[in-house]
Amino acid sequence: MMTGMDSRFVGIAELAEAPSVAVVVDVMRAFTVAAWAFGQGAEKIVLAESLDEALALKARHPDWAALKDGPPAPGFDMVNSPGLLRSVDLRGRTVVQKTTAGTVGALAVKEASLVLCAGFVVAEATARLLRTRGSDGVTFVVTGEGGQAEEDLACAEYIAGRVSGAGTESAGFLRRAARSRAAAELAQGVRQGAHPDDVPLCLEVDRFPFAMVAALEGSLMVVRPCAVPSPAGDAPS
Ligand SMILES: O=C(O)[C@H](CS(=O)(=O)O)OP(=O)(O)O
Numbered sequence: 001m002m003t004g005m006d007s008r009f010v011g012i013a014e015l016a017e018a019p020s021v022a023v024v025v026d027v028m029r030a031f032t033v034a035a036w037a038f039g040q041g042a043e044k045i046v047l048a049e050s051l052d053e054a055l056a057l058k059a060r061h062p063d064w065a066a067l068k069d070g071p072p073a074p075g076f077d078m079v080n081s082p083g084l085l086r087s088v089d090l091r092g093r094t095v096v097q098k099t100t101a102g103t104v105g106a107l108a109v110k111e112a113s114l115v116l117c118a119g120f121v122v123a124e125a126t127a128r129l130l131r132t133r134g135s136d137g138v139t140f141v142v143t144g145e146g147g148q149a150e151e152d153l154a155c156a157e158y159i160a161g162r163v164s165g166a167g168t169e170s171a172g173f174l175r176r177a178a179r180s181r182a183a184a185e186l187a188q189g190v191r192q193g194a195h196p197d198d199v200p201l202c203l204e205v206d207r208f209p210f211a212m213v214a215a216l217e218g219s220l221m222v223v224r225p226c227a228v229p230s231p232a233g234d235a236p237s
């Protein structure tokens with residue numbers, strides 16, 4: 001199905017007012033990690049505004065699992081690495097996540113009527129949800145490097161292409177992401193709290209069948225997986 005969707009690609013700082021529909025993209029690594037957390041059984045992810053808030057939430061809910069980017073730190077259970085997270089059993093757990101870019105981007109659009117958190121691992125489910133909803137305007141928040149992160153921009157453009165029609169192929173977009181600064185820094189060990197498999201895991205297209213919807217629940221921004229069944233008319237590509 002073709003849609004006449006109007007796509008805007010903006011950095012976090014360019015967000016003047018809450019968009020109606022926002023897709024917040026963080027390929028490396030926040031939303032790849034979020035998808036893996038759901039893959040490992042997490043029930044929900046609470047996005048923390050700050051490290052202090054993450055620790056306060058953990059103190060109030062000792063059974064929640066607190067996750068931050070960068071190196072391991074006291075009070076936190078996990079770091080922002082899909083390669084490290086994939087061996088953790090999170091069945092039924094609530095995860096609290098605080099990262100430099102991804103979680104900040106989602107919190108910046110918390111007033112939007114629909115917020116999807118995305119990376120390549122949930123690209124098709126995200127596109128399908130947007131198609132199903134028939135949104136005519138979508139703001140893609142490119143969270144890394146002031147809106148210039150090549151891995152996030154490539155993924156955002158790929159998802160936008162998939163929304164408009166099934167013909168968009170992933171290969172070129174993945175090549176751009178693989179050549180990004182983030183990929184190089186992860187491969188070179190510049191970014192801490194990493195596993196050697198992080199880059200390939202972040203570049204796995206459609207590893208998971210769900211989209212990730214973030215919404216305010218009381219005062220907290222909460223991400224939950226959302227199954228998006230393939231409509232009978234959706235032609236495979
Ligand atoms: O963990 C990450 O990859 C980054 C943090 S940094 O760029 O390595 O400092 O956070 P994210 O919000 O997932 O981009």
Ligand SMILES: [Mg+2]
Nearest residue numbers: 026028029144
């Ligand atoms: Mg990032």
